[in-house]
Amino acid sequence: MATINNNLLTYQKGSEKKQSIVFIHGFPFDHKMWDLQIDRFKENYNCFTYDIRGLGKSPAGDGQFTIENFVDDLFGLIEEFKLIHPVLCGLSMGGYIALRAIERDEEKFKALILCDTKSEADNNAGKINRANAIKEINNSGAEKFAENFVQKCFAERFINNNKKEYEEVVSRAKASVPAGLKGCLLAMAARTDTTSYLPQIKVPVLVLCGEEDKLTTPAVMKAMADKINGSEFHVVPEAGHVTPVENPEFFNAKLEKFLSTL
């Protein structure tokens, strides 16, 4: 565990001599979303992850975030740890950050893995949902908001069959500070649309989507994958929006195969 110049908490496991992979978590989660991937891949890769500004144990500061700041943080981490052409793997909000990072400077990266995410910006209904989420945090508190939001992310099957793991995720999300949650919601509402860059992507791309993902559905993700030349698309069975946690066996098998081709 370390902090980088901007005080973000970062975690590294594996050999610095090996190919690096940077894992970026979704909202309102933290780096521990990737525990089962890091455990699995640390032998053969240099695995990095971190808590996005405002979430987990990274500071929220004034909560005035943009996706551009989040990409700056990612580039800061890559520079600080002298990572050469890392593979970038982002889930949902982590995917928004990854897509914008690729659009800003694709040459930095070896490959891209997009999990349960999309390239479109929020439409008006989406922006109003973000405003309502901020209202919910103001009126009912961060804990209630996080509890409700996390429940929408997971498939019911996982919640019922993995109570302990699920409760752990919920309790970490509930510990988020209001300024961090609201800052992320505003950053996501204000993000740019990266769809026009998809056909220009040259690095290899793997796209994974939970079959029961209601936030970024398989149809939406398949349409995105179709716009990326040569991309590989898989639906993750028995999983909602949090595929690396809900079906790590399938997720890791697809990741392993993709990484072996690079």
Ligand code: MLT
């Ligand atoms: C996430 O998992 O990061 C969020 O669901 C993304 C979003 O709300 O757009």
